Amino acid sequence: MGKYRYPYQKIVDLKTSQKTQAEWMLSVAVGKLQLEEQSLEQLEEEKQHWADQLLEAAANLVVLSELRVMQQYMEHLEECIIRKSGDVKTAKMEVDRSKGYLTEKMMDEKVWLKAKENANGRFSQMILLKEQNELDEIASVRFKTAVRQA
Template sequence: MRFRYVYQKVVDLKTNEKTQAEWMLSAAVGILQSEQCSLEQLLEERSRTHSVIQNEMENKASMIKLQELQRYMDYLEDCINRKIGDVKRAEVNVDHKKTVLSGKMLDEKVWMKAKEKAKEKFQQEMLLREQNELDEMATVRFAMRAR
C-alpha cells in the first residue's frame, strides 16, 4: 500500500504560489535595477553638462548658450528628482514582494511539515500492521506444531 496524502493538491498549490511569489520578486528586483541604472545615467549626464557649462563660462560663451545649458540642467534636475521617486517606489515594491514571498514560504513549509507528519504516521501504521501479521503467522505456526 502506497502513501497518498489527502491534501496533496493544497501542498502543490502552496508550492506554486511560492514559485509565483519568487517570480514576482525577481521581476521587481529587475525593475529596481533598471530604475537605478537610469538614475545613474541621469546623474552622469548632469555631471557632463555641468562640466560643459564650466568650460563655456571660461571661454566666455554667449549668454544665450549659457541660458540654454542652464535650462537643460534644470530639466535634468527635474528628471533626476522624478527618477529618485521611481527608485524609492521600486524599492518599496521589492520590500513588499519579499514580505509576500516570506508568507508564501511559511505557508508551504507548514503544509510540507503536515505532509511529513502524515507520512510518518502512515509508515508507523504500516509497520504496526506488518508486525501484527507476522505475530499472527507465528502464533498460527506455533499452534499447528503444538497439535
C-alpha cells in the first residue's frame, strides 16, 4: 500500500505555523500584562510607603515645606498609578485580543487537520477496496482454473 500524500499539506503546515505564532503572541501579551501589573503594584506599594511617611512626619512636627514636597510626590505617584492602570487595562485588552486570535487560528488548523484526516480515510478506503478487488480477481481466476481442470 502506498503512503498517502495530502495535496494541501502546505496549507496544513501554514495553519499550524499560524497557530504557533498566535500562541507566541499570546505568551508575549501575557508577559507584558504581568510586567505592567507588577509595575502597578510597586507604584501602589511606594505610594503606601510615602503615605505612612507623611503621617509619621506630620506627627513629628516636620517642616511644612517637607510635608508639601512629600504630598506633591504622592500626587505624582497617584498620577503614575492612574497611567499605569490604563497600561494594565490596555495589556489586558491585548491578552484578550490575542486569545481570540489564537482561538481563531486553532479552529482554522483543526478544520484543515480534519480535512486531511478525512482525505486520508478516503484514501485508505480506496486502497482497501483496490486490494479487495485484486484478491477477488485472484480468487476468481483460481476458481475458473480449478473448474477447467476438473
